[in-house]
Amino acid sequence: MSAPHDTATHTTHPINTTTSANPPLKSDATAAHPPQQKPDPTSATNDAAQGGLTTPHPSAAAELARLKIVLKASLRQYQDFPEPGILFEDILPIFANPELHEGLLRGLELAVQKQFAGHAGKPDVVVGLDARGFLFGPGLALRMGASFVPVRKKGKLPGACETAEYQKEYGSDFFQMQADAVKKGQKVLVVDDIIATGGSAAAAGSLVKKLGGEVMGYLFILELDFLKGRDKLDAPVYTLLASQEEKMEQ
Template identity: 65%
Template sequence: MSQSSHLDASAQVPGHSAAHPTSAAELASLKVKLRAALRQFPDFPSPGILFEDILPIFADASLHEALIRSLELHILANYGDQKPDVIVGLEARGFLIGPSLALRLGASFVPVRKQGKLPGPCITQAYEKEYGQDFFQMQSDSIKPGQKVIVVDDIIATGGSAWAGGEMVKKLGGDLVGFIFLLELEFLHGRDKLPAPVYTLLSGQA
């Protein structure tokens, strides 16, 4: 798809001005702004962990807008006129990103939650954690066969929870087109487990 077609698609998004030819420069500038907003807390929630705090982004409306705009630019550049029909957000911080991004793109938002948290018929997927197994669920009617789906979360670590979300998308007949994360802990090689393209907005821990 041509660059001009990507820009035209952006112009059709409600509540946002048309993109311009310097979208790559815009994205680079937004990334710098977002990186500067992150806070790090050593030894939380346990010794040896360097915790990345993304909450300052949501405490500032301009930073929140910068985050959603950055992800929108990526999606328009990579998926063009085949934008996602559904944004799936993983519990819990995927819920901070997913609804706003879905609204911007004119897509639906579907949550993936821990077992027992969703009403009605659900599908369940087990996944491995560092110390044992956990279970994710998604409502059985939340994705229609053939819908294009992107899974979002704040950080990809081992990749287990994102993998589980992707597996449920496929079980419901969705077309899993990609995964999007704000940050990635590259040394854990989580992306190697995932069956669709992975995009990380900000690379690594600073």
């Protein structure tokens, strides 16, 4: 099992999400006078620039599937952390490797397009949960042309705030969002690294609704599905990587 709000990565599998399957030749590699009856090898590049032919790219589904495999393989696992019976999956080395970091953001972007775009369009706001949601929430928001809003523990944000309580394993805690962070009618995507019991994500969703926003969905990197946290959420849920197979020892 992995602990909520904790995860990381390193890999020997580089990711390149920007290079096409058949990149166009550079102009300096082109003969000055191509043989008669043969196309100028720079013409594909020129056509692409003018909205014509383009070099082939892998389908979004194939690209997402490949990214999932590489990202999943890069996770590091720690037994009995932070306490006995917990299998901790560490995502942090993803952010130490620029290619993996880019791959994560691209995978999340493709996941949003696959899971949510047909229902609600792109988000106006990406809401990231304290604290792992801050690692990739801003980057994803930038890619999607959305604003980023943090949800923080009580007492960490200045100015007028809305507050929501949620249950933890022992006792309760409080999340807050600045009162002007989300505008009425805005479509909001809530993101975090992992969904466990679902209490913190549900609290973030309730804050969005208090401010008049519409929760279009919840997006996570990992999920402890045996805790059934998604049952507490009232909008579509998508987990980028496969659910953890290891369970907490009873």
